[in-house]
Amino acid sequence: MDERKKDQEKELIEIERQSVIVLKNTFSDIKEVNIEKTGHNKATGSYRMFVDVTGNNGETAKFTYSFWKERDEIGSYGIVNSNVQKEGITASKVKVTYSDGKEGEV
Incomplete structure (x- = not known):
């Protein structure tokens, strides 16, 4: 794999991470996010x-x-489960599985 492709994949994972931070500031009581x-x-x-x-x-x-x-x-975004997608803020750490399969916490 060339360096440019590696850099693009790194950038995409960082964008996914940033989006989860904003998601945490949109919905309360999130425990885990799996980015397919x-x-x-x-x-x-x-x-x-x-x-x-x-x-x-x-x-x-x-x-x-x-x-x-x-x-x-x-x-x-569409609301598909109002028991999960509750307006508010998640202050605790959230387990994240990124699109490349790697896991982390945000």
């Missing part, structure tokens, strides 16, 4: 995250959301 894949729209500059989010109550919501790196904000 991420797409980039070059025309708008936004990223589309495909995620499974698990709440502290053990329930899961599978949905997508858009993220703008430059604005550090989440755009559109």
Whole structure:
């Protein structure tokens, strides 16, 4: 794998990490985020995250959301489970599985 591709993958993981921080400031009581894949729209500059989010109550919501790196904000998302996607802030650490399969905490 060439260096440019490695750098692009590193940057994508960092963008995913940043988006989880904003997600934590959008929803309360998040325990875990599993990012299945991420797409980039070059025309708008936004990223589309495909995620499974698990709440502290053990329930899961599978949905997508858009993220703008430059604005550090989440755009559109659909509410699929209001028991998981509760408006608020998650102050505790969240386990994250990134699209490359690596795990971390945010």
